Amino acid sequence: MGIIQTKDFGIRYGEKIILSNANINVPEGRFFAVLGENGAGKTSFIKALIGQNQQINGQIQLNTKKVGFVPQFRDITRDYPLSIAEFVGLNYNHGWRLWLNEQEHAAVFSALKRLDLSEMADKRLGLASGGQKQRAFVAQALVQQPDLLILDESTASLDHEHKVALLQTIKQLQKEEHLTVLFITHELKLVSQFADGYLFFENGHVSQGEAHELQSLTTQITHVHEEDEVRHV
Amino acid sequence: MFSYDFMQNAFMAGTVVSIVAGIVGTFVVARNYAFLTHSLSEIGFAGAAFGLFAGWPALLGMMFATSGASLAIGALESGYTKRDNVTSAISALAIGLGILFLALGHTSTTAATGILFGSVLGISRQDLWLLLALAVFVIIILLVNYRALKQLAFDEAGIFLQSRAQKSVRYIFLVMIALSVSISSQLVGSLLIFVLVTLPAASAKYYVTSTVKLMGLAIIFALFGTWVGLTLAYLTNLPTSFFIAMIEVLIYLISVWQFQKNA
DSSP states (O other): OOOOEEEEEEEEEEEEEEEEEEOOOOTOOOOEEEEOTTTSHHHHHHHHHHOOSSSEEEEEEEESOOOEEEEEEOOOOOOOBBBBBHHHHHGGOSSSOOSHHHHHHHHHHHHHHHOOGGGGGTSSSSSOOHHHHHHHHHHHHHHTTOEEEESSTTTTTTTTHHHHHHHHHHHHHHHHHTEEEEEOOOOHHHHHOOOOEEEEEETTTEEEGGGGGHHHHHHHEEEHHHHHHHHHH | TTTTTTHHHHHHHHHHHHHHHHHHHHHHHTTHHHHHHHHHHHHHHHHHHHHHHHHHHHHHHHHHHHHHHHHHHHHHTTTTTOOOHHHHHHHHHHHHHHHHHHHHTTHHHHHHHHHHHHGGOOOOOHHHHHHHHHOOOHHHHHHHHHEEEEEEEEHHHGSOOOOOOHHHHHHHHHHHHOOOOOOOOHHHGGGGHHHHHHHHHHHHTOOOOOHHHHHHHHHHHHHHHHHHHHHHHHHHHHHHHHHHHHHHHHHHHHHHHHHHOOO
16 A cells, blocks of 8 residues: 555646546655646645645545655745754644753754754754755654655755755665655756656646656656756756 | 832833743744734734723723734735735724824823833832733743744744644734733833844844743843843933833844854
């Protein structure tokens, strides 16, 4: 049984059909690239997956409650005061305790270590580099030890070297911890080196494929990709 | 100086208000709510004017107006409009009404000045108990919701699976800002709310990197300004709010300057 399964699944906004007849099955512990143009339904699908989309039909099943999410936009200005460790701990958002307890503290530092941020635990997030910030975001999503990690365009703002480094880290986490990864991105060529499979959203449909098919998908939607690259520069 | 009852009351009120302002201010600054806070204090002015017109205590009118307005802003901002625009509209409405009630109530200029610029030296022992009770209430509510509030203020984008508790904390926070604004304006007046709620917390964020330390340092900055301000006002016979404002602005400028220099 897959961690994400849909059967004849669809999403609407009023009259507008965002997605229809989606039949996908994402197995556990795999790295899936989530591809498609802006407005093709990627975000709507993710929202439906976690139960935040109201107008749905058919079946959608998420077989875990432990989901980590790295959002696309975060406004971290230079004067953002919290340290990286404190930021990572923000995911403990229940209750009143002013300080993290021992177990929570250990989880934060283990997440920092996995993202190679141990040395920078006390550094102000506002003064961290772009790559460090993205790693801190991933660390925060990992603190509660999710089964499924969703990343929304996490590499978009990084230079090539840091894109590859971040993807390597996530790939390693996926393998070592049997994590399922959904990596939403426009950077098909880049992610094809890391993904085991893909979900491709286009014109209200979603198709699923294996890693080796990503190459043919690359040629199929090359012009889309090129446009995106121009947009990112 | 402390042989006078009014100075004792003023110092105690100042201490209570500074502690609340430091705590609330930390979250206000983190969530970029400075403008909203300022607008709430203008709305508080309208509420106080209405209170005087209706024959209530000014503080009561203020609390009703600010709490109501904060809930209205909360309900509107989650939708389609920019938060600042919503706030401007509600604030404009409130100030207009405030001026009307001042005129209708034939309120004395002294009372109006008191609302706008604060009247800490006029605080009675009875006012003090009310301030203290409100302050304890605000602090308890904030602490009970501490972690959800912290995430809301410092990383709203990171709230992924929004539980009912997280939705309600948004409104709880707004009402607590409203109450803090009402309390603080007893000290510095509604025109100078950011002197105690925003500036100390905004200064603190240049020195420390954890939420607890941010709250602590904001309280220290607020207390320092209030105590020194009251003392200078006593010695010189000039307005307390003037001194508190100058001290807090000075602390802020120094903190920004030091941060720029080091970062």
